[in-house]
Amino acid sequence: MAHIAVPQAGARQWAWLLASFTRREILNRYAGSVSGLAWSLLHPLAQLAVFAFVFSQIFRVGVPPAFTGVSYAAYVAIAMWPWIMFSEGLTRGMGSVHANAGLIKKVAFPHGLLVYASVLACYVVHLVGFAAVLVALRLFGEPIRFSGIPAALVLLVPYMLLATGIGAILAALHTLLRDVEHVIQVTLTIVFYISPILYPASIIPASMQSLVRYNPLAYFSERLREILLHGAGLVAGDATVAIACVAVFAVGMWFFNRLSPSFEDFL
Amino acid sequence: MSAAPERLIRLEGVTKDYPKVSTGGDRLRTLAALLFRRGDLPHFRALEDVSLEVMRGHSFGICGENGAGKSTLLKVIAGVVRPTLGTREVNGRVGALLELGSGFHPEYTGRENIYLSSALMGLTRAEVREKLGSIIEFADIGEHIDEPVKHYSSGMVVRLGFAVATSFAPDILITDEVLAVGDESFQKKCIAWVERYLAQGGTLLFCSHSMFHIQTLCQSALWLHHGRVRMSGPAFDVTREYLAYHQEKSAKEKAAGRAGMAHGIPMVEDGWTEDAAGARTGTFRRGEAMVLRGTVTEPDDRPPVILFGIVRADGTAVFGSHSNERGFLPARVDPRRFGFAVRFDNLALLPGKYTMRIHALDPEGLRMCDTLEREFVVTGETRDYGVVELDHQWLNP
Numbered sequence: 001m002a003h004i005a006v007p008q009a010g011a012r013q014w015a016w017l018l019a020s021f022t023r024r025e026i027l028n029r030y031a032g033s034v035s036g037l038a039w040s041l042l043h044p045l046a047q048l049a050v051f052a053f054v055f056s057q058i059f060r061v062g063v064p065p066a067f068t069g070v071s072y073a074a075y076v077a078i079a080m081w082p083w084i085m086f087s088e089g090l091t092r093g094m095g096s097v098h099a100n101a102g103l104i105k106k107v108a109f110p111h112g113l114l115v116y117a118s119v120l121a122c123y124v125v126h127l128v129g130f131a132a133v134l135v136a137l138r139l140f141g142e143p144i145r146f147s148g149i150p151a152a153l154v155l156l157v158p159y160m161l162l163a164t165g166i167g168a169i170l171a172a173l174h175t176l177l178r179d180v181e182h183v184i185q186v187t188l189t190i191v192f193y194i195s196p197i198l199y200p201a202s203i204i205p206a207s208m209q210s211l212v213r214y215n216p217l218a219y220f221s222e223r224l225r226e227i228l229l230h231g232a233g234l235v236a237g238d239a240t241v242a243i244a245c246v247a248v249f250a251v252g253m254w255f256f257n258r259l260s261p262s263f264e265d266f267l
Numbered sequence: 268m269s270a271a272p273e274r275l276i277r278l279e280g281v282t283k284d285y286p287k288v289s290t291g292g293d294r295l296r297t298l299a300a301l302l303f304r305r306g307d308l309p310h311f312r313a314l315e316d317v318s319l320e321v322m323r324g325h326s327f328g329i330c331g332e333n334g335a336g337k338s339t340l341l342k343v344i345a346g347v348v349r350p351t352l353g354t355r356e357v358n359g360r361v362g363a364l365l366e367l368g369s370g371f372h373p374e375y376t377g378r379e380n381i382y383l384s385s386a387l388m389g390l391t392r393a394e395v396r397e398k399l400g401s402i403i404e405f406a407d408i409g410e411h412i413d414e415p416v417k418h419y420s421s422g423m424v425v426r427l428g429f430a431v432a433t434s435f436a437p438d439i440l441i442t443d444e445v446l447a448v449g450d451e452s453f454q455k456k457c458i459a460w461v462e463r464y465l466a467q468g469g470t471l472l473f474c475s476h477s478m479f480h481i482q483t484l485c486q487s488a489l490w491l492h493h494g495r496v497r498m499s500g501p502a503f504d505v506t507r508e509y510l511a512y513h514q515e516k517s518a519k520e521k522a523a524g525r526a527g528m529a530h531g532i533p534m535v536e537d538g539w540t541e542d543a544a545g546a547r548t549g550t551f552r553r554g555e556a557m558v559l560r561g562t563v564t565e566p567d568d569r570p571p572v573i574l575f576g577i578v579r580a581d582g583t584a585v586f587g588s589h590s591n592e593r594g595f596l597p598a599r600v601d602p603r604r605f606g607f608a609v610r611f612d613n614l615a616l617l618p619g620k621y622t623m624r625i626h627a628l629d630p631e632g633l634r635m636c637d638t639l640e641r642e643f644v645v646t647g648e649t650r651d652y653g654v655v656e657l658d659h660q661w662l663n664p
Contacts, residue, residue, distance in 0.1 A: 017386040024372060024383060106365045107387050108346030176294050259301055261349040264342075265285050 018113050018120075025092075025121030041129040044084050048077055055198050064200040070229055074142040078228050079197040079221035081130035082156065086163045086217065087188050089122035093167025094174050094184060101267035111260045112253060115171050119164045123156070134228070145231035152227050155238060158245035159220050165245070165252030172259040175266045197221055216241065272322035274358070275439050275470055276344060281317045281353035283339055284310035313339045314350070314494045321472060321487075323359075323438070326465060328481035328502055329474035330509050331491035337474040338443060340491065341365065344472065345441050359438025359470075362388065364429065373417035377408065377427055380416055384431050398434045405456075406430035426453055433460055440464065442473040478506040479580040479620070510642065517640070533571035533627040535639040536562040536604065540623060551614055553647035553656075559609040561639070563627045568603045570596045572632035573625065575609060580620035585654050587624075591632050615656045618647045 030039050055061045056072035063075045096114040097104065104111060138144040174180045195217040196204065204212055212218040219241055226232040286297045287309040300308050314336045321327045331337050342348040343355060345363035370384040381402055385395040403412050406427045408419070416424060433440070440461075465471060465484070475481055481488050481502050488505035490498040498505050538561030539547050551557050565571045573595075576587030590597065590607065597605035620642060627637045649656075 013386075013389045013391050016392050017389075020383050020386040024375070028372065028374060103370055103387070104347075105342075106347060107363070107370055108361075109387055109389075173298070176288070176298050255302075259298075262286075262301055264348050266288070 014110060014113065017109065018117055021113055021117030022120045022124070025117050026125055029121070029125070037125065037128075040125045041132060044081065044126070044129060045133070048073060048080060051076055051080070051198055061199050061203075064202050067200075067225070067229055069143055071142060074137045074144070075200075075225065075229075076198055077133055077137065078225050081126055081133060082159060082220060082224055083192065083195070083197050083217065085123050085126045085130075085156070086159060086220075087192070088126070089119040089160065089163040090167045090170070091184065091188070092118040092122055093164060094170035094180065096167075097171045097175055097263055098267065104263050104267055111263060112168065112256060115164060115168045115256065119160060119167055122163075123160050127156075143229060145228055148227040148229075148231050151232075151234050152224055154234060155220065155223060155227065158238075158242040161249040162216060162245040165249035168249075168252040168256035172256045172263075175259070175263050191215075191217060195221060216245070272324065274320060275323050276319070276321040276358075276472070277354070277356040278320075278344070278350075279318045279354045281314055281340075281343055281350040281355060282312065283314040283336075283343060283348060284312050284351045286310050312494055314343070314491075316353070317491070317494075317496055318353075319489055319496075319499065321439070321470060323470055324468045325487060326471040326485040327473075328485035328488040328506075329472070329491060330476070330478065330481060330488060330506065331474070331497075335491040336494040337491055338365075339494075341441050341443055341472070341474060344439075357439070360389075360435070362432055362435070362437030362440045364432045364440070364442040371416045371424065371428070374415055376415055377406070377412040377419070378403070380427070381431055384428075385434070388432070388435070390435060394435065402427075402430045402434045405433070405460075407453075422450060422453070429453075429457055429460075433464075436464070436467075436469070439470045439472060442471070477582075478510055479582075481506050514640075514642070531566050532634075532636040533563055533565045533629060534637040535625050535627045536564050538562075538623070538625040538639045538641055540641060540643050549641070549643045551643065551645050553614060553616065553618060553645055553649065555614055557611045557614050557643070559611070559623060559625070561607060561625055562600065563597060563605050563607065564603055565605060565627075565630065566603060567630070568599070569630040570599065570605055571630055571636075572628040573597060573607050574628060574635070576624040576626070577616070578622045578624060579654060580622065583654060585616065585621070589628075589632060614645060615658075616645045617649055617651055617654060617656060618645050620644050 026037075030037055052073040055076070061072065063070050063072055067075055093115045096118040097111060100114050103109075103114075134144050134146075134149075138146070170180055170184060194211050195215055196212060197217075201212045201218055201222055219237075223232075223238065286293075288294045288297055293309065297308055317336075317340060319327070329337050329340060339348060341363070342365065343350050344357065345361055345365060346355075346357065347363070347365070370387050371380045372383065375383070378399075381399060382392075382395055385398070386392075390398075406412070406423075406429075408423045408426055411419060411423060412427075416427075419427070461471065461484070471484060473480075473484075485502040487500065488502040489496060490505050490509050498508055538559065540549060540551075541558045541560060542548050542551065543556040543558070545558075559575060561573075563571050563573060573590040574587060577585040579585055595607070597607040600606045621644070623641045623643060625639045625641070626635050628635050
């Protein structure tokens with residue numbers, strides 16, 4: 001039996017390493033660009049502007065009656081930033097092992113930290129952008145309920161664990177099968193359009209409602225809108241979803257750790 | 268003094284297989300085998316059944332040809348690679364200098380990189396803060412410390428890497444041929460650091476192609492050959508056998524080379540050292556006569572130019588000379604074979620190990636075509652310093 005003991009460091013030291021990795025991820029992302037982190041806000045804003053124009057002006061998608069008084073842009077923004085956190089966290093988490101191949105080949109440390117740091121960095125960066133956008137929307141007179149922010153933050157935690165769990169599985173697969181990268185790009189695009197981010201879940205035909213029912217992203221989008229636009233609180237369903245997300249995270253990390261000793265063989 | 272030396276590293280029956288994944292099917296099968304922990308897959312065996320023990324305060328050298336598995340073994344000990352089979356036990360803090368500066372991020376400043384790579388070595392923020400000053404001082408790269416690492420010269424990266432890796436006193440220091448890094452003065456600093464580290468009871472584990480380093484720094488050594496332990500024991504014995512193996516091997520290659528004289532280039536067929544009486548030997552007393560003899564082949568049957576060079580075991584060049592410099596033409600002994608001899612009366616080399624290099628050049632003396640190396644030892648006692656004894660006299664003013 002292979003047996004390995006790393007008596008070098010305790011949890012506190014790894015926490016500091018995680019912090020360093022996360023810091024590096026955040027700073028690194030726009031290193032070399034003049035406006036730096038501003039891009040992490042400008043990029044989604046541009047995307048939002050395009051979507052808002054195309055869907056509200058050309059396709060004429062409206063805001064559902066439950067949200068009257070809310071502009072289409074605000075309606076989309078609330079679901080879009082969490083989506084960006086999720087999809088980007090997942091993509092970067094997936095690439096994190098490969099991106100740090102040099103480190104993995106030379107230094108002994110828990111590889112899981114790389115995935116955590118990538119996902120965490122995405123959430124931190126876009127959370128700041130999200131906060132800025134919510135404040136801006138409020139200034140433009142949109143009915144954003146700041147009282148819902150704590151509940152929204154709580155809800156983002158299982159969302160992040162979900163991204164980490166899936167990201168970890170993909171990162172482990174990616175070391176062996178580079179195809180994963182391409183599959184995931186396509187999959188994310190599909191998931192984006194079949195999730196009620198640009199439109200309300202209610203306009204999805206009844207025959208396809210199961211897409212919404214079993215889609216965790218749909219759940220989070222709808223719930224965040226209820227919380228931030230209606231001031232709704234947390235409900236029992238959130239706990240169920242949170243447990244499911246924790247389960248995905250646990251499975252993801254199990255899978256990752258199972259393959260992690262072999263990363264060095266394939267990088 | 269503690270009674271029994273503490274065991275820091277123990278490897279037992281360590282085997283490392285690298286999977287061979289050339290096709291997509293291989294990749295999928297490997298993935299399944301890893302997940303379900305079974306299956307026999309096509310693999311390449313990098314290490315097989317390697318066992319070793321290293322005690323605190325003892326230094327351990329690993330030698331072997333390229334591809335023998337030295338780096339893999341160091342990585343197993345450093346914890347970067349998990350062995351496929353066998354047990355690895357390491358007690359104490361390991362400092363691994365596997366590739367200096369490998370953890371650095373090019374866009375970050377040197378200072379930021381110090382923090383990051385220290386964190387990678389398992390240091391806490393407080394520990395790093397405490398050491399920051401001494402790391403920067405040791406690296407001695409001036410104000411570049413606040414510039415991005417991508418603007419560093421490779422020497423600067425290595426200096427910073429060494430400074431970080433040695434900033435905390437590791438129980439075990441693992442290095443992979445990195446003692447010879449940076450410029451002359453930094454090398455001295457590194458060697459001084461290692462010597463002080465060893466004097467203070469540090470444990471060093473390193474692989475090197477320099478038998479001189481292994482002999483001077485290590486008590487024990489291990490010779491890896493195609494992933495297996497060919498020999499393990501006192502450093503001097505292992506390095507001697509290893510060098511003997513290489514001599515034999517190059518002699519065989521020479522023999523094979525003679526058949527292929529159609530190469531069209533002069534080759535050193537054989538070469539050896541003799542004492543004054545004409546007996547072959549590799550050991551000379553200081554002040555004795557030494558004769559270098561050899562044969563060289565030249566495909567066009569024109570006398571080639573011969574160059575010999577004497578190098579001390581640590582690589583210091585001592586003396587060398589061309590045959591055409593002295594107007595010497597090697598004597599034709601057979602068609603396309605030439606013999607030569609060089610006599611050194613009163614060998615002035617100080618005691619130590621040396622290598623005699625014999626080179627064959629084309630008849631014009633322009634291209635160096637072949638090289639043969641022979642080791643020899645000069646014995647004797649002396650309190651002189653340096654490489655050779657210069658003729659001198661002490662005079663009263």
